[in-house]
Amino acid sequence: MAASAQADLAQNLEPPADGARREILNAAANCFMERGYSAASIDEVARRLGSTKGRIYHHYASKADLFADVFKTGMDMNYQTVLPVYECQSDPAVKLCRMAHVHTRQMIKTKPFQRAVWEGVEMHLRGSTTPEQRETLGELTDYRDRYSDLFKSMLDLCKQDGALAFDNLSIANQVMFVALNSPLFWYSPRPGEDQTDIDKIVGQVVTFALRGLGYQGDISS
Amino acid sequence: MAASAQADLAQNLEPPADGARREILNAAANCFMERGYSAASIDEVARRLGSTKGRIYHHYASKADLFADVFKTGMDMNYQTVLPVYECQSDPAVKLCRMAHVHTRQMIKTKPFQRAVWEGVEMHLRGSTTPEQRETLGELTDYRDRYSDLFKSMLDLCKQDGALAFDNLSIANQVMFVALNSPLFWYSPRPGEDQTDIDKIVGQVVTFALRGLGYQGDISS
DNA sequence: TTGACAACATACCCGGTAGTATGTTCATCT
C-alpha cells in the first residue's frame, strides 16, 4: 500500500515524457551531470541537441522545471526497478540484498539522471531557491525520501530478526545509500565493457554495503 | 617518505593563511558549502564578512584561486590529522581503524572545507574549466589522491595479512572513502551536541566502513 | 484551400556576477 501510494505520486504530474521530451531529457541529464545544475546552461543543452533554446522553452517553462523533470524521471526509473522486488514476498534479508543489487545497477545504468537526483536533494537541503521552486523540489525530495523508506523498512525488519546488526537506523540507512550510490562518483564506462563487468562492480559495492550493515550471510544477486 | 613528500607539497605554495585570510577562507568555505562553487558569489562571501569585494580581490586573484585555497586548506587539515597516525608504527588494521576515525571526525568538524574538497574533485573530473584553472585543480586533486593513497596502502597491507577481505583494491578504497565521507551529506550539527555525540556518529560510520571491507575484529578509537 | 495550431528558430532584453580601476584611510618607516 505504501508502494501503490508512491506509484500514484509518480504519475500525477505531467504526462510521461513523449518522444520529443525524452530526447531533451537525455541531453539535459548529461549536461547537468557534466557541469552541475547552476553551471549548466540551457544553450548548452540545446547545442547538444543540435537545436536552440526555443525548442526547450517550448516544452519547459524554466530551467528549474527541466531539472525537476530529469529528477522525477530518474526516480521513476528507480521505483520501476525496485518496487517489483520490494513487493514480492520473501525473506527480508534476501529482499534487501536484491533491492540493493538492482538499485546499484540502476545507478550505473542511468547515471546522468541519478546524478541529477543527488544534486536535487542537495539543492533542497541547502534551501537556496525561490519559494515556488522550493515547493517543487520539496515534493521531489519527498518522493525520493519515500523511496529511501523502502530500504529503511527492510533494514528495520532485518535488524529485528537478527540478520543485520547496527546501532542507529537512520544513520545506517544513510551510510548504506551513500555506499550504494558511490558509483555515481567514481564509475565511468570502460570501452569494451559488458554486463558481466558491471555486475562484478555492483557485486562488490553491494557486498561492502551489506557487510557494513552487519550482514553475515552470502550475497547473491 | 611518501608522507614527507606530501607534507612538502602541502607547504610549497602561498604562505599559510594569516589572520586576515583565515577569516576570508572560513566565509568562503561556508558559502561554497551552502551554494556550491558556481552558484556562490564573491559578493555573498563579502557580505558574510560584513565587507565588500575589494577585500577579497585584494588577497585573491580570482574566484577560482579563492576556491583553490579553501580546497588546499581543507586537505592540509586532513594531512595534519591523519599523518601522525599513519606514521606511527603499529598493526596495519589498528592503524587503518584509527585513521578512519580521525578522518571521519575531521569530515564533521571541518565540513565546509571538506565539501569544497569534494566539489573540487568533482569539478576536476568533469573537466569544465579553463586550462590554467585546470592545472591548479589538477595539482590539488593530486594532493588529495596521495592522501587517498595513504589509506589505499593500508588496505593493501591489511588484505595481505588477512585482516580485510575484498575483491578490487581501488573499488574498495573508493567505496570506503565515500562511506567515511558520508557525514558531509547528511550530518548537520544539533543544538546541544557535544564531543561524545559526534564520536558515537563517527563510531557508527567507521564500523560500517570497516565491516564493509571485511574486517571482523572489534573497532575501537 | 485555408485557418489554426504545434514545434520549433531568431532576435532581443535584462539582471546578476566576475573582474577592474580608482579612491580613501591608516600605520609604519625615514
Add this chain to the structure above:
DNA sequence: AGATGAACATACTACCGGGTATGTTGTCAA
C-alpha cells in the same frame, strides 16, 4: 612631517545566461 604602501571601499565595465517576444515552417482538420 612627509612619503609610501598595505588594506580595504566605491564605482564601474563586460559578459554571460535565463527568460521572452516574435517570426517561420510543416501538418492536419474542416
